[in-house]
Amino acid sequence: MSGHVHRDDLGSRLGMWLFLVTEMVLFGGLFIGYSYMRHRYPAEFHHGGGELNATLGIINTIVLLTSSLTVVLAIVAVQRAEKKRAIALLWTTLALGCTFLVIKGFEWSAKFHHGLYPNAPHLATLPPGEQVFFGLYFTMTGLHGLHVIVGLSVLGVLLHWVATDRIRQDRYIHLENGGLYWHLVDVIWIFLLPLFYLAA
């Protein structure tokens, strides 16, 4: 606050948005690929979607939506100098993110037990359309899962910064940018739910 520190919060947020745009193009390409394959193999995608556990997909949607809420509320708390509340909200976000990963872990391990994993012998016996469905399922939810892990790591650092007053009422751009990343992870999941879990 000395006035000597150069700050450009708007530029910082714009930079973050430009990065997020590249993420959207990355996943967008996969979504377009999915659309084409679903157009080509409608029955197989319908059947593949029936193999997935829709309940777990819906629970994970609620978990991620709630974690998005807690991040944005943490920003409000920092803006109002309510440090303890901000820390509690960020811990809640971390807990919800971990819950998402645990549920995803159970879901994937159930698939593995049924012989459904990339390059599995059982998968090779399925019709080509279903092989494509599970290929896209593991690629897209796997890439999304990686983003959840990265997001949790970033939020962990931000939590530490809030606790040590590096992020505070007059300086919270890092929390805003970290929050933007986490929300994008949420948006991607919003699309993954109907495309895979509700496809049947």
Place this chain on the structure above:
Amino acid sequence: MSEHSAHTAEHPVAHPGYGTFIGVWVLLLLLTAGLVSLSHLGQTAAVWGLLILTPLKASLVFYYFMHLKYEGPLFKIVLLVTLGTLLIFFALLFSDVAFR
């Protein structure tokens, strides 16, 4: 930007409060429930749910949680150009495969 930060520090009330975001979260949960219900009604309803409710949910997250509502036009243009580009690629692909 120091002016901006001073402004922020002096007028924290200018930011949206907890209530706005909690309201959006409730709406998102309701839309999710709607999406799941539609998926049980049959293929056509499920596709309409996917095409209407999913982008609506994403827009709510963009607009409120990602603060796009409170940003200038530049941020909105960046997002729209990106989504427009993806839409063009989507249209180009289907203009080919749909008529094979």
